[in-house]
Amino acid sequence: MDASFLVAQLLTGLASASSLFITASGLTLVFGVTRIVNFAHGSLFMLGAYLAVTIVPRLLDLHYSLPMFALGALAAALIVGLIGVAIELILLRRIYRAPEIFQLLATFGVVLVVQDLVIRIWGPLDILGPRAPGVPRSVEILGQRISGYDLVLIAVGPTILGLLWLLMRRTRFGVLVRAATQDREMVGALGVDQAKLFTATLFVGSFLAGLGGALQIPFKPAQPAMDIAIISETFVVTVVGGMGSIPGAFLAAIAIGLLQAFGALIIPESTLVMAFLLMAVVLVVRPWGFLGKPDAHLGARTAIEGVKSLTPLDATGKAVVAIALVAGATLPLWSDAYGLKVAIETLCFALAAFALNLLIGVGGMVSFGHAAWFGVGAYAAGLLTVKLGLHMAPALIAAPLIAGAVAAFIGYFIVRLSGIYLAMLTLAAAQLIYALCFQWVAVTGGDNGVVGVWPAEWAAARAVYYGLTFLLCVAAIWLLRRAIHAPFGYALRGARDSHLRAEAVGIDVKGQRLAAFALAGAATGLAGGLYAFSKGSIDPTLLSIPMSIDFLAMVLIGGVQTLFGPVIGAGLLHAAKDFIMPLTDLWRTWLGLTIVALVLAFPQGVLGGLAQWRARFARSRKP
Amino acid sequence: MTGAAPILRVDRLCAAYGLAQVLFEVSFTLARGETIALTGRNGAGKTTTLKTIMGLLRASGGSVSFLDEDVTRLKPFEIARRGLGYAPEDRRIFTDLTVDENLEVGRRAARGGGAGFTPDVLFEIFPNLAEMRHRRASAMSGGEQQMLAIARTLMGNPVALLLDEPSEGLAPVIVDQMAEALLRLKAQGLSMVLSEQNAEFAAAIADRAVLLEKGAVRFVGPLGDLASADWF
Numbered sequence: 001m002d003a004s005f006l007v008a009q010l011l012t013g014l015a016s017a018s019s020l021f022i023t024a025s026g027l028t029l030v031f032g033v034t035r036i037v038n039f040a041h042g043s044l045f046m047l048g049a050y051l052a053v054t055i056v057p058r059l060l061d062l063h064y065s066l067p068m069f070a071l072g073a074l075a076a077a078l079i080v081g082l083i084g085v086a087i088e089l090i091l092l093r094r095i096y097r098a099p100e101i102f103q104l105l106a107t108f109g110v111v112l113v114v115q116d117l118v119i120r121i122w123g124p125l126d127i128l129g130p131r132a133p134g135v136p137r138s139v140e141i142l143g144q145r146i147s148g149y150d151l152v153l154i155a156v157g158p159t160i161l162g163l164l165w166l167l168m169r170r171t172r173f174g175v176l177v178r179a180a181t182q183d184r185e186m187v188g189a190l191g192v193d194q195a196k197l198f199t200a201t202l203f204v205g206s207f208l209a210g211l212g213g214a215l216q217i218p219f220k221p222a223q224p225a226m227d228i229a230i231i232s233e234t235f236v237v238t239v240v241g242g243m244g245s246i247p248g249a250f251l252a253a254i255a256i257g258l259l260q261a262f263g264a265l266i267i268p269e270s271t272l273v274m275a276f277l278l279m280a281v282v283l284v285v286r287p288w289g290f291l292g293k294p295d296a297h298l299g300a301r302t303a304i305e306g307v308k309s310l311t312p313l314d315a316t317g318k319a320v321v322a323i324a325l326v327a328g329a330t331l332p333l334w335s336d337a338y339g340l341k342v343a344i345e346t347l348c349f350a351l352a353a354f355a356l357n358l359l360i361g362v363g364g365m366v367s368f369g370h371a372a373w374f375g376v377g378a379y380a381a382g383l384l385t386v387k388l389g390l391h392m393a394p395a396l397i398a399a400p401l402i403a404g405a406v407a408a409f410i411g412y413f414i415v416r417l418s419g420i421y422l423a424m425l426t427l428a429a430a431q432l433i434y435a436l437c438f439q440w441v442a443v444t445g446g447d448n449g450v451v452g453v454w455p456a457e458w459a460a461a462r463a464v465y466y467g468l469t470f471l472l473c474v475a476a477i478w479l480l481r482r483a484i485h486a487p488f489g490y491a492l493r494g495a496r497d498s499h500l501r502a503e504a505v506g507i508d509v510k511g512q513r514l515a516a517f518a519l520a521g522a523a524t525g526l527a528g529g530l531y532a533f534s535k536g537s538i539d540p541t542l543l544s545i546p547m548s549i550d551f552l553a554m555v556l557i558g559g560v561q562t563l564f565g566p567v568i569g570a571g572l573l574h575a576a577k578d579f580i581m582p583l584t585d586l587w588r589t590w591l592g593l594t595i596v597a598l599v600l601a602f603p604q605g606v607l608g609g610l611a612q613w614r615a616r617f618a619r620s621r622k623p
Numbered sequence: 624m625t626g627a628a629p630i631l632r633v634d635r636l637c638a639a640y641g642l643a644q645v646l647f648e649v650s651f652t653l654a655r656g657e658t659i660a661l662t663g664r665n666g667a668g669k670t671t672t673l674k675t676i677m678g679l680l681r682a683s684g685g686s687v688s689f690l691d692e693d694v695t696r697l698k699p700f701e702i703a704r705r706g707l708g709y710a711p712e713d714r715r716i717f718t719d720l721t722v723d724e725n726l727e728v729g730r731r732a733a734r735g736g737g738a739g740f741t742p743d744v745l746f747e748i749f750p751n752l753a754e755m756r757h758r759r760a761s762a763m764s765g766g767e768q769q770m771l772a773i774a775r776t777l778m779g780n781p782v783a784l785l786l787d788e789p790s791e792g793l794a795p796v797i798v799d800q801m802a803e804a805l806l807r808l809k810a811q812g813l814s815m816v817l818s819e820q821n822a823e824f825a826a827a828i829a830d831r832a833v834l835l836e837k838g839a840v841r842f843v844g845p846l847g848d849l850a851s852a853d854w855f
């Protein structure tokens with residue numbers, strides 16, 4: 001490995017840093033002003049790429065030159081900027097004051113809709129863009145061949161940084177953006193219309209996302225899955241740099257670009273892991289990132305309203321639970337095999353969602369990465385059986401133990417944070433584990449996963465396995481509920497509602513939250529283990545972002561204010577997916593629109609909303 | 624002064640934080656060119672009154688009218704644009720921004736196309752700020768930040784000002800400078816509501832006092848009557 005090779009590697013790293021920065025600067029800008037973590041930023045990036053592969057070749061047909069290429073990229077970015085404005089006007093504007101879990105879910109709803117839209121318009125196949133005219137395919141530097149376009153990118157990144165710097169320092173818009181990033185309520189009290197400022201910010205942020213997408217078409221094709229890939233990378237850059245800080249994003253992009261370029265020399269398959277490891281380390285050491293600041297005036301953000309009163313079940317509630325239990329226990333008698341399969345999956349999701357609401361509704365900790373524990377449980381069970389030849393029973397005991405232990409280890413760092421930073425660290429942790437499973441092919445089978453995860457012989461019959469799942473899930477939910485009703489649960493809720501007061505009365509807030517994390521992790525791990533045996537296989541989708549979103553959606557649909565809401569949410573979501581998916585190839589659109597509509601209509605969740613209606617109805621009936 | 628038509632009329636205003644009601648039917652008026660001191664002990668509801676007038680806190684009852692328009696349900700930015708300036712208790716300076724940039728955030732064209740305030744005019748009123756135009760606000764003293772908070776509000780060319788404890792935490796010399804600055808503004812015809820616990824400071828500037836106690840108006844009248852009653 002000589003010096004010239006290292007220089008070549010350095011340049012490659014800087015090029016990818018540049019390209020990452022362009023997209024990430026838009027995300028951090030939007031977050032700084034609106035405080036919304038915009039998942040749809042990845043979709044905007046994707047739209048930028050697709051629009052560019054459509055527009056640029058037509059312009060190059062007119063006149064084959066670099067300015068035409070640039071013009072096409074700018075046009076694509078401009079259109080994406082306008083799409084961002086539309087998203088702000090239609091959706092974001094209505095959820096600025098909502099708890100972050102709802103903001104996240106709503107913007108993820110947009111992601112789903114755009115995915116379908118892109119496939120509708122451009123089809124499912126990759127589309128490679130034209131090369132940039134006049135840019136040499138490769139340039140020789142110190143005897144190493146460097147892609148000419150990489151050098152262009154290396155120049156574009158700092159140029160964008162410079163232009164953004166001018167925009168932020170020399171224009172009224174920029175001054176207002178910086179002021180609003182610090183204290184948007186005060187900016188309003190000085191006569192600035194926040195709505196207009198936010199719309200303009202969304203334009204600039206989306207423009208940058210679109211530009212990022214458009215500029216990569218010569219070396220990466222436009223493809224339908226690129227939104228999720230880029231969004232997790234830009235999250236890392238944004239969080240590591242300090243949310244809301246553009247220079248921070250620049251530094252972070254360089255750090256990650258270089259880390260990946262040189263890390264790949266040591267362990268070739270470690271690029272994803274590296275990025276998330278960096279994010280996790282930074283969040284642990286400097287929770288606000290390189291140049292970020294702790295939130296001073298969070299404005300009027302409403303904290304999540306979790307489970308309020310823990311009354312024991314009343315007569316109606318007891319009857320409903322009893323009926324559900326009887327129906328569940330006798331299901332094999334009256335359901336067909338397909339119904340049992342759906343029921344097994346629903347039970348696993350219900351347990352995971354119940355555990356998630358222990359964190360969110362009871363503990364006030366919004367976890368964006370709940371799929372991690374589900375996946376760890378599934379991988380533990382699957383790898384132990386397939387690779388080590390363990391039987392199902394010990395594997396099912398190991399799954400919650402391992403998931404609980406991993407959750408406790410990671411939770412140790414997570415519970416010290418709060419709000420959006422806590423959420424981001426859970427996401428980083430989940431993505432780290434995802435990256436491990438995805439890239440450590442020798443052990444995990446990578447993208448394909450591992451097959452042959454079958455139950456023991458005695459449980460091989462579907463009805464028997466259903467019975468086992470039913471017993472274990474019901475027992476686990478019952479245990480969790482007991483814990484929530486015990487002093488442990490009261491202490492958690494106390495810490496959720498007032499951290500300081502809880503500490504003042506002698507509650508070990510961190511300890512309780514950590515215990516909750518481990519407990520939720522273990523329960524979800526059990527669910528994952530059971531799920532793996534029911535499917536017969538494991539693969540990385542089990543711990544991917546969409547899976548985490550599914551769990552959040554279940555909690556949202558059921559309502560964070562009720563203990564059993566998420567169980568019902570799991571049933572509803574899974575049944576709906578099962579029902580809708582075969583009927584239409586637009587199921588993502590429907591799911592996305594449903595999530596958005598739910599967030600807008602029932603910020604308290606469906607059960608919470610029903611409870612509210614009931615209360616209102618009861619009140620209006622009183623004379 | 625009380626003979627002039629009021630520009631701000633607060634009528635039976637109620638407000639609450641969550642379920643805890645804090646303001647109970649607070650009423651008073653502010654005449655054009657007048658300055659009133661809103662006084663009362665800690666926790667009496669002075670800050671809450673100003674926030675509710677400004678729309679930062681939703682009124683749970685009663686109304687606020689400004690320049691003969693009901694502004695009770697308007698957003699803070701709409702109220703600010705109608706000519707009501709607000710300098711909060713904790714100043715809420717944008718510490719990442721320079722002095723000039725803080726002023727820029729507050730800038731709005733003068734009503735009726737007049738000349739209005741410019742940074743240069745304000746630096747005359749608040750001479751301390753002139754030397755630190757390009758300094759980050761985070762590197763300013765409390766007194767300087769307080770002056771900046773008021774100057775920033777003035778950049779919006781307001782008709783009336785709501786000032787929450789402008790003298791709080793300032794050294795005596797600075798308090799005098801502040802009083803002088805406010806008197807100059809008053810002489811220019813600006814109306815002000817001054818939440819204040821410093822009796823001397825209030826007496827120097829205000830024409831009348833409104834005394835709050837536990838969120839309700841206890842007394843309205845000349846400041847002299849208050850000072851003797853040891854209400855400050």
Ligand SMILES: Nc1ncnc2c1ncn2[C@@H]1O[C@H](COP(=O)(O)OP(=O)(O)OP(=O)(O)O)[C@@H](O)[C@H]1O
Binds near residue numbers: 643668672
């Ligand atoms: N954000 C809040 N949430 C709940 N209660 C509040 C809040 N802010 C103020 N209060 C309560 O409202 C009451 C009035 O407070 P306010 O700040 O208006 O008093 P004040 O007269 O400005 O006091 P001070 O002289 O200390 O500034 C107090 O009892 C206070 O405890």
Ligand SMILES: [Mg+2]
Binds near residue numbers: 671712
């Ligand atoms: Mg006060």
